[in-house]
Amino acid sequence: MQNKTIGLLGGIGWASTLEYYRLINEMLVARIGPAHSARILLVSMDQADFVAHASQPDSHAIEQFLVGEGQRLRDMGADFFLLCANGAHRFAPAVVPRIGLPFISIVEETAKRVQQSGIRKVGLLGVKQTMAGRFYHDALEQRGIATVTPDAADQDILHDLIYTELVQNIFTDASRKIFLAIIEKLRRQGVQGVILGCTEIPLLIQQGDVDLPLFNTTAIHCEAAVAFAIED
Template sequence: MKTIGLIGGMSAESTTVYYQLINRLVRERLGGLHSAQIALWSLDFAPIAALQAKDDWEATGRILADAARRLEGAGAEAILICANTMHLNYAEVAGAVAAPVIHIADATAEALKAKGVGKALLLATRFTMEKPFYAERLAAQGIETLTPDKADREALHAIIYDELVVGVITDASKAAVLAMIDKGRAAGCDGIVFGCTEIGLLLDPADMPLPTVDTAVAHCEGAVAFALS
């Protein structure tokens, strides 16, 4: 079994999902008392969130590249950035280590194609929805994306940063995101992407009106496939 390196803490809530899910998937596939070999470098999210707000992605890139080097030094044979938004720094992280860095959008595209999705509603942070890095990565694999309108993007961003990353789940926010999904469906989307690793804490893909990919789950499945290959 290969060792998986996780750059976590962004947020701690979703990093917990990564740790639990990767271990569960390994146990399901190998049976018995098996669990995953994981090295975790969990970052303090507050300074990173402050840099995000200032659009200082050079600084966040240095932080994540340093974390990747530390993980590789600890024996990680593949690296995961446990946050969609921080794949803005994918190039810096991949350039800092020899180990492969498993891109969350690649894992997501494969899961979408398996479900027959061609045009997906992308629900994520404002950075992921508005900057091109994520949609372009999906487009390269034949997946078109649509995002909510500006007001809904701002509302969703606030739900993620003010509530989900600190473990707050409310019925009002769930209803708000479901309304965004209804709009996306009316606009012609045939699938949904939970493009923030915390959205799966608020909504269950199984309850959605369209085929849905939780990016955290797809990312973990990709990591386990690598680890057991």
């Protein structure tokens, strides 16, 4: 049975938050039976609010914003929470301790999964803050895994596609081809697998599109949430 109520801090963007709800329910039913559905509390942030706070010169505004939204989840009765966006995890170290709930990190769960696979050189896709930041690189490096990201021009392309299309639930063959071409460049640099480090990317790119192992961060995060929710 489900022993803990799952808290989701989502909405950035809404398309992948919808996928969280679907996957968690499917995974929970697979674990405990078809008579069940998941106990989930959701605080869905307005993406425009998130971006406005995150664009401030220092991180105080976005940290305060995320703490407030997370505390709403706590006050609603969530037993633990997930931040349903890879890029927003760059603020987690400053935010999570102030919310007062157990936290399931998409970064840590993905890094563990890559380590378990035996891969030692992995590609990383996502928004620019994820690819250029250190939070994924450091988590992987601690496990002996090297991280390779696209070059600056390709990072700009991916970032723009994520914000102008994927977070708005727009998925096209043309964009899929661009993502696949960039993955192929990473393969030629020797990566053994690729982290889809934005929760919208798995809505566009699936394992059947690529010969390399893909790490679907959304699914990995949901699996960890379900496992924690049904623990005694």
